[in-house]
Amino acid sequence: MLRIVDNDPGDTAPEPRTRRLWTVCCVVFFLGPAMYGFGTKFYELVRVFQGDSTGAFAVTPIVNYLLAGCGFLMLFAWAARNGMFRDIERAKFEMLENEHKLDEIKNFAPSHTYAASSRR
Amino acid sequence: MSPPVLDTSTANEPLTDVDRLVDRRIVLCYYGAALTYMVISMLGGLLMALQLVRWNELQGIELLSPGRWRMVHTNAIAYGFLANAFLGTLHWTIPRLTMRPVLSKAFSYLIFAAWQVVVLATAGGILLGHAQAVEWGETPVWIDPVAQLGLLLVAINFMTPIMAARGPMYVTLWYFMAAFVWTFLTYAMGNFVPQYVVCGTNAGAIAGLFIHDLVGLFVTPLGWGLMYYFVPILLKKPIWSHGLSLVGFWGLAFFYPLQGIHHFLYTPIPMFLQYGAVISTIAVEFVVATVIVNFFGTLKGSGREVVTNLPIRWFYTGMILYGITCFQCALQVTLTFQELIHFTDWVVGHAHLVMFGVFSQWLMGIMTYLIPRLVGKPWYSRKLCEWHYWLSVVGIVVMFLDLTMAGLFQGWSWSSMRIWDHSTQVSEPFWIVRIFAGLSMFGGILVFIYNIYKTLAGPVEVIAAKAQPAV
Ligand code: HEM
Numbered sequence A: 001m002l003r004i005v006d007n008d009p010g011d012t013a014p015e016p017r018t019r020r021l022w023t024v025c026c027v028v029f030f031l032g033p034a035m036y037g038f039g040t041k042f043y044e045l046v047r048v049f050q051g052d053s054t055g056a057f058a059v060t061p062i063v064n065y066l067l068a069g070c071g072f073l074m075l076f077a078w079a080a081r082n083g084m085f086r087d088i089e090r091a092k093f094e095m096l097e098n099e100h101k102l103d104e105i106k107n108f109a110p111s112h113t114y115a116a117s118s119r120r
Numbered sequence B: 001m002s003p004p005v006l007d008t009s010t011a012n013e014p015l016t017d018v019d020r021l022v023d024r025r026i027v028l029c030y031y032g033a034a035l036t037y038m039v040i041s042m043l044g045g046l047l048m049a050l051q052l053v054r055w056n057e058l059q060g061i062e063l064l065s066p067g068r069w070r071m072v073h074t075n076a077i078a079y080g081f082l083a084n085a086f087l088g089t090l091h092w093t094i095p096r097l098t099m100r101p102v103l104s105k106a107f108s109y110l111i112f113a114a115w116q117v118v119v120l121a122t123a124g125g126i127l128l129g130h131a132q133a134v135e136w137g138e139t140p141v142w143i144d145p146v147a148q149l150g151l152l153l154v155a156i157n158f159m160t161p162i163m164a165a166r167g168p169m170y171v172t173l174w175y176f177m178a179a180f181v182w183t184f185l186t187y188a189m190g191n192f193v194p195q196y197v198v199c200g201t202n203a204g205a206i207a208g209l210f211i212h213d214l215v216g217l218f219v220t221p222l223g224w225g226l227m228y229y230f231v232p233i234l235l236k237k238p239i240w241s242h243g244l245s246l247v248g249f250w251g252l253a254f255f256y257p258l259q260g261i262h263h264f265l266y267t268p269i270p271m272f273l274q275y276g277a278v279i280s281t282i283a284v285e286f287v288v289a290t291v292i293v294n295f296f297g298t299l300k301g302s303g304r305e306v307v308t309n310l311p312i313r314w315f316y317t318g319m320i321l322y323g324i325t326c327f328q329c330a331l332q333v334t335l336t337f338q339e340l341i342h343f344t345d346w347v348v349g350h351a352h353l354v355m356f357g358v359f360s361q362w363l364m365g366i367m368t369y370l371i372p373r374l375v376g377k378p379w380y381s382r383k384l385c386e387w388h389y390w391l392s393v394v395g396i397v398v399m400f401l402d403l404t405m406a407g408l409f410q411g412w413s414w415s416s417m418r419i420w421d422h423s424t425q426v427s428e429p430f431w432i433v434r435i436f437a438g439l440s441m442f443g444g445i446l447v448f449i450y451n452i453y454k455t456l457a458g459p460v461e462v463i464a465a466k467a468q469p470a471v
Helices: A017-049 A054-082 A090-104 B015-021 B023-054 B064-097 B105-127 B144-164 B170-196 B199-235 B242-254 B258-263 B271-299 B310-334 B335-341 B345-375 B382-416 B421-459
Strands: none
Touching: A017 B242, A017 B271, A054 B170, A054 B242, A090 B064, A090 B170, A090 B242, B023 B105, B023 B144, B023 B345, B023 B421, B064 B105, B064 B144, B064 B170, B064 B199, B064 B345, B105 B144, B144 B170, B170 B199, B170 B242, B170 B258, B199 B242, B199 B258, B199 B271, B199 B310, B199 B345, B242 B258, B242 B271, B258 B271, B271 B310, B310 B335, B310 B345, B335 B382, B345 B382, B345 B421, B382 B421
């Protein structure tokens, strides 16, 4: 019978400060300009609705985009509420642990096989 | 009832239980189909390349006319090679990441069969002249509903184990989840909206979104997701920063979908929309930078692996070419640069670089790693694996440089207002070089297929369970 695995990775080393700083910098500098792009688009959409005749062409792609964007915003909110971003580095250790466990299973991981034939 | 979950806490788990988790046969079936379509696509590419130097042995046969071969070439790659290779690899990756099998094995085989029908019908439809007038959406209109249904089934089959997994999700699963939703929506948007709902410039704008979203919301998330899985596993250490990888994911989610219009700069699509696409492209450049920084951060301290570990070499070669592709994008997206390179071979070089140089090479690396595990035998020949790598890489790099230069010469010829024939004369040497570059890539694939065949035909070797990899 198959059972559920408890994947507690145990203690993981605390994040070094520099790395956290890096992540924050990336969020600010990478997402900042992107937010600017989004804001500009939204402003243009408002203008289209206010009667810019040439802008009528643009409504379909922008509405498409806004629908997709709203969907992702909701997903983002759901993820944040459900603790997906808490202990943010944990998942990467768990993933490796699971893989290691699977590779431990007899006969399943002929990982050496690639090199075994290197003489040819 | 919740789906069965594998307990891996004991090292002596019977093999059959692990096989319940990953169905290796379906992965192999997908890889077989993918490589078959790669051969067909490359034959189509070679025929097109020969046509461009006015050597067409099929002259006069309407069914095999160059325009149709060209569409077979691109569609066989997108829906035949990439989709099949991705689907096969997902059957390995998702169960191992979630520790849960996909929804249903029978379902998996049904999807496999249905997808091959879709691809074959697309090839047949194109050759018979039924192509839909949407770039990359040439799948004939009568097969679109089947393809759409197939994508829905794919999403259901894979989302079941993902949704059942608990705790904060690894970035790969975020990418996969998004890809299933995006691909379904993108396919519907590109194939049905311009066909039945809107027309004219509006349809053009939608088609622009479709071409780019297919690359960015189907191929990119699956490719990146797979790299976030395979690179740490092969390097035996976690990704440099999981937080940064999530910044990349959410950045892609919010800022990718609007940049498709950058394919249509200088068209009658309203200028503000074109500028919007330019800005969101720049935003995505930043997002891409987070991904590249993360992978090279992970490699830090393990640089030798790139020399000794062939799958890792495939991955990081793809990564470098990815950087080059994105650098090109930064140039291409400016209106000034577009003036020079639009409609030239520069774009064709760019397309080959990203489709073959990046995503196909990542998939080749994955296959090189997985095939021995799938068949339970070592590679017949490591040397042939090396040949596969070098023929492919040399081929694509030469093709990319060659077409990039061809594009510049064509652009300069057009902008100097010389007669059209001048630009084709200038292009001819480059087109000849392209044929040889293509032959090199084709040779690589043939070598790979031969190696797989010999590996399958070889004797089963008893495998020591904990032998260390020396890849
Ligand atoms: C044997 C190797 C190959 C040769 C000789 C070749 C040749 C060609 C030719 C002649 C074209 C048409 C260019 C034009 O219309 O001016 C083309 C287009 C294209 N090929 Fe290939 N190709 C090869 C392999 C591949 C592979 C492996 C991929 C993807 C993984 C690929 C992706 C594409 C794409 C995306 C286009 C469309 C480019 C555009 O519309 O801008 N090709 N190829």
